[in-house]
Amino acid sequence: MHSFEFYNPTRLIFGESKIETLNKYIVQTHKVLVVYGGGSIKRNGIYEKVSKALSGNNWVEFSGIEPNPKLETLMKAVELARNEQVDFILAVGGGSVIDGVKFIASAIHFKEEDPWQIVLSGGQLIKEVVPFGTILTLPATGSEMNAGSVITNGKAEEKRVFSNPKCFPKFSILDPIVIASLPKKQIANGIVDAMVHILEQYLTASEQATPIQDGYAETLLRTLIEFGPRVYNDPFDEASAQHFMLAATYALNGVVGAGVKQDWATHMIGHELTAMFGIDHARTLAIILPGVWEVMFETKQKKLAQYGRLVWNLSGDDKEVAEKAIEKTELFFHSLNVGTRLDDYTEKCYKVWDIPERIKTRGWKLGELALIDHLKVEEILKLRI
Ligand code: NZQ
Numbered sequence: 178m179h180s181f182e183f184y185n186p187t188r189l190i191f192g193e194s195k196i197e198t199l200n201k202y203i204v205q206t207h208k209v210l211v212v213y214g215g216g217s218i219k220r221n222g223i224y225e226k227v228s229k230a231l232s233g234n235n236w237v238e239f240s241g242i243e244p245n246p247k248l249e250t251l252m253k254a255v256e257l258a259r260n261e262q263v264d265f266i267l268a269v270g271g272g273s274v275i276d277g278v279k280f281i282a283s284a285i286h287f288k289e290e291d292p293w294q295i296v297l298s299g300g301q302l303i304k305e306v307v308p309f310g311t312i313l314t315l316p317a318t319g320s321e322m323n324a325g326s327v328i329t330n331g332k333a334e335e336k337r338v339f340s341n342p343k344c345f346p347k348f349s350i351l352d353p354i355v356i357a358s359l360p361k362k363q364i365a366n367g368i369v370d371a372m373v374h375i376l377e378q379y380l381t382a383s384e385q386a387t388p389i390q391d392g393y394a395e396t397l398l399r400t401l402i403e404f405g406p407r408v409y410n411d412p413f414d415e416a417s418a419q420h421f422m423l424a425a426t427y428a429l430n431g432v433v434g435a436g437v438k439q440d441w442a443t444h445m446i447g448h449e450l451t452a453m454f455g456i457d458h459a460r461t462l463a464i465i466l467p468g469v470w471e472v473m474f475e476t477k478q479k480k481l482a483q484y485g486r487l488v489w490n491l492s493g494d495d496k497e498v499a500e501k502a503i504e505k506t507e508l509f510f511h512s513l514n515v516g517t518r519l520d521d522y523t524e525k526c527y528k529v530w531d532i533p534e535r536i537k538t539r540g541w542k543l544g545e546l547a548l549i550d551h552l553k554v555e556e557i558l559k560l561r562i
C-alpha cells in the first residue's frame with residue numbers, strides 16, 4: 178500500500194425527509210445564495226421544501242447552471258454573489274450545479290486575475306472559499322462529498338478539472354426521494370459514472386496487495402450492478418434508491434482511492450469528448466473505458482481477472498476472465514441503454530483526431546503508470562469509433 182493522507186470534512190446527512198431539516202445546518206443570520214440548474218427542482222417540489230426551510234434566512238437565488246457548467250454562466254452568479262454580499266451558498270442539483278458552486282465560491286474573492294486561471298491552475302491559486310452546502314438531486318459524480326470540480330470554457334471548447342481542500346461542501350443532504358423524478362437517462366448516467374469512478378481507482382496495474390481498498394471497491398461495484406438496474410426500472414423502489422445513492426457518493430469521497438494507484442485516463446479522454454461533442458459525461462466514459470482496458474490489457478490483466486471473478490462471478494484462466502470482464506461491463510452499459518461507441522452519439526467522428534493533438538500539446542501522460550501518451554490515446558480512440 179502507498180502512504181496517504183485522508184481528509185474529508187463534509188457532513189453527510191442521509192435519509193428520508195432530510196431536505197426538510199436543512200435549516201439546522203445553516204446559520205440563521207447568514208445571507209444565502211441558492212444556486213440551481215434548469216428548473217427540475219421546481220417541478221419535483223424540492224424548491225418549495227428549500228424555500229420553506231430557509232424562511233428564517235435572508236436569501237437570493239441564481240438559476241440556469243447548465244449540464245457541464247460553463248465559466249460564462251458561473252461568472253454571472255459570481256457577480257450576483259459579490260453584489261449581494263452573501264455569506265453562504267447552497268447548491269441544489271446534480272454534479273453540474275455542485276461543481277459550479279465550487280467554482281463560484283472560489284471566484285468571489287479572486288479578483289486580481291482572469292478567473293479561468295483558477296481552473297487552469299488545478300485549484301492551486303484558490304485562497305479563500307465562501308462556505309457552501311449541497312442538496313444532491315442526482316447520484317452520480319460524488320461531487321457532494323469531494324473537493325473536485327469540472328468546468329467548461331465554452332469559448333475554448335475546453336473542459337478541465339480543479340480541486341482544493343477548501344472546496345469540500347460543509348454539508349450534503351442526500352434524500353433518496355430525489356431519484357423518483359429523475360429521467361431514466363440520468364439514472365443510467367449516474368450508475369455508469371459511479372461505476373467508472375470506482376474502476377478508475379481499483380482497476381489498475383496492481384503489484385501490491387490492497388485488500389481493504391479492493392474489498393470496499395468490489396462491494397460498491399456489486400451494489401451498483403445489483404441495485405442500479407432495479408432503480409433504473411423502478412425509480413420508486415426506495416430501498417434500491419438508498420443503496421444506489423450511497424454507493425455513488427462513496428465511489429468518489431476519497432476512501433476507495435486512498436493508498437492505491439489511480440488511473441483516470443478514461444475521465445481525462447472522456448472530458449475531451451464532452452467538450453468537443455457535448456456528449457453526457459457518463460456516456461463518454463462508457464465509450465472510452467473498454468478501449469483503455471484493451472490497449473492497456475497487459476498491465477491490467479491481473480486486476481481485470483480479479484474484477485471478473487469477484488464482481489461478475491466469472492471463471493477460467495486470468496486472460497479468459499479478464500477478456501470476459503471487459504465484455505460483461507460493456508453489456509451492462511448496453512442493458513441501461515448506454516451506447517459504447519462514439520458513432521452512437523455523433524456523425525462527426527472525424528473531429529476526434531484533434532484529441533491526441535491536444536494531449537500532446539499539454540504533455541499529458543495518463544493512466545496509473547503514466548504510459549498513455551497521445552499515441553496510445555489515438556489507439557484507444559481508433560478502437561471506440
Ligand atoms: O438542470 P436541472 O433542471 O437540475 O436538470 C438536471 C440536468 O438536466 C437533471 N436533474 C438533476 N436532478 C434531477 C434532474 N431531473 C429531474 N429530477 C432530478 N432529481 O439532470 C440533468 C443532468 O444534471 P448534471 O448535474 O449535469 O448531471 P451529473 O450529476 O451527472 O453531473 C455531470 C457533471 O459533473 C462532472 C461532469 O464532468 C459533468 O460536468 N463531474 C464531476 C465530478 C466531481 N466534481 O467530482 C466527477 C465526475 O467524474 C464528473 O466529471
Ligand code: ZN
Binds near residue numbers: 318370373374444458
Ligand atoms: Zn465521472
